[in-house]
Amino acid sequence: MRVPFYDIKAQYLELQEELDRITHEVLSSGAYAPGKYVQALEQEVASQHGCKHGIAVNSGTDALRILMDAAGIGAGDEVITTAFTFVASVETIVQTGATPVFVDIDPVMMQIDPSLIETAITPRTKAILPIHLFGQLCPIRKVQAIAERYGLTILEDAAQALHSHHKGTYAGNFGRGAGISFYVTKNLGAAGDGGMIITNDDEIAERSRSMRVHGMGRERYYYDYLGYTSRLDEIQGAILLTKLSRVPAWNDRRGELAAIYHEVLKGTKGLALPQLLHGNNTTNHQFTVQLDRRDELQAFLREREIDSMIYYPVPIHFHAPYQHLAERGSLPVTERVSSRVLSLPIHPHLSDEQVRHAAETIRSFF
Ligand SMILES: Cc1ncc(COP(=O)(O)O)c(C=O)c1O
Numbered sequence: 001m002r003v004p005f006y007d008i009k010a011q012y013l014e015l016q017e018e019l020d021r022i023t024h025e026v027l028s029s030g031a032y033a034p035g036k037y038v039q040a041l042e043q044e045v046a047s048q049h050g051c052k053h054g055i056a057v058n059s060g061t062d063a064l065r066i067l068m069d070a071a072g073i074g075a076g077d078e079v080i081t082t083a084f085t086f087v088a089s090v091e092t093i094v095q096t097g098a099t100p101v102f103v104d105i106d107p108v109m110m111q112i113d114p115s116l117i118e119t120a121i122t123p124r125t126k127a128i129l130p131i132h133l134f135g136q137l138c139p140i141r142k143v144q145a146i147a148e149r150y151g152l153t154i155l156e157d158a159a160q161a162l163h164s165h166h167k168g169t170y171a172g173n174f175g176r177g178a179g180i181s182f183y184v185t186k187n188l189g190a191a192g193d194g195g196m197i198i199t200n201d202d203e204i205a206e207r208s209r210s211m212r213v214h215g216m217g218r219e220r221y222y223y224d225y226l227g228y229t230s231r232l233d234e235i236q237g238a239i240l241l242t243k244l245s246r247v248p249a250w251n252d253r254r255g256e257l258a259a260i261y262h263e264v265l266k267g268t269k270g271l272a273l274p275q276l277l278h279g280n281n282t283t284n285h286q287f288t289v290q291l292d293r294r295d296e297l298q299a300f301l302r303e304r305e306i307d308s309m310i311y312y313p314v315p316i317h318f319h320a321p322y323q324h325l326a327e328r329g330s331l332p333v334t335e336r337v338s339s340r341v342l343s344l345p346i347h348p349h350l351s352d353e354q355v356r357h358a359a360e361t362i363r364s365f366f
Contacts (some may be wrong), residue, residue, distance in 0.1 A: 005307035010349035038237030053205035060181025114142035132161035135285030264359035
């Protein structure tokens with residue numbers, strides 16, 4: 001039985017009628033610049049997160065980059081973050097001219113270890129960029145307490161955290177703003193790239209709105225800031241808005257599939273299952289296990305047509321553009337976790353049988 005990691009086409013087929021109608025409407029209208037659908041998407045996502053503003057942009061990467069610019073992060077500043085992430089979290093800090101400062105992660109949660117933040121703070125520290133990985137928030141209240149004590153700005157990498165909350169407070173509400181990704185494979189994915197800044201901060205919202213269109217002010221062709229070309233196309237807005245209505249049901253389905261993995265794999269010696277931080281929900285963006293014989297298990301599954309992925313195989317400070325930021329060996333937990341993680345198929349169009357089969361195959365490996 002084949003168990004694919006993604007099935008993007010199945011999402012389309014589930015919503016085919018609505019998606020065909022809405023994309024045809026946009027195409028035939030000739031109104032391709034951000035319009036009513038992008039605006040509705042901004043309002044809907046912001047309100048679902050309890051945030052005042054949503055500013056749709058061209059990608060999650062742009063959301064982070066523009067958010068940092070809008071918050072005034074730049075040359076001479078240090079931004080504390082982690083090296084167990086997708087490269088965009090760190091790339092965007094470097095692009096502002098600031099210096100990323102890595103702290104290690106927690107071996108079980110795989111997210112920032114708040115107990116290590118204080119020793120990384122220097123007089124140049126301006127912000128913390130906590131990353132909410134795999135569908136649940138990092139220990140954000142602890143990060144927030146430290147940021148408050150030291151007067152630091154929090155900018156959340158919520159690329160994987162649409163609909164993720166801690167005790168009912170959603171990503172985007174713990175600092176000056178958050179960047180969400182609508183990349184194809186996210187729980188809400190565009191037919192291409194897309195992203196959004198969500199914030200309660202009027203100044204961040206005003207600047208971000210301007211910066212996504214070259215820094216243009218209220219008057220056309222007058223520029224207030226250095227900016228970007230980072231609109232979300234109307235056709236993507238329409239597609240995302242249509243799919244957004246299905247996200248709660250898709251996330252519930254991911255939860256059911258996660259429960260099957262937990263049921264079958266509970267107590268498997270040598271296999272660590274993902275844990276939920278107290279007070280968090282998870283949208284199960286990824287279902288990521290840890291084990292020593294990771295590569296062996298991946299090959300074993302591949303032979304049996306069960307997909308898996310490694311998020312993330314190589315810590316950021318091992319890559320050429322980022323090697324100067326930290327020595328190899330200086331982030332032991334990040335480095336160890338990178339060698340042990342394996343993400344299992346959990347997209348909402350899998351059947352119970354497929355996931356049970358994947359889980360039982362993993363058990364048979366052990
Ligand atoms: C943690 C993290 N940060 C940033 C991004 C960047 O988002 P995008 O791919 O939409 O540019 C992603 C998504 O891939 C991500 O997973």
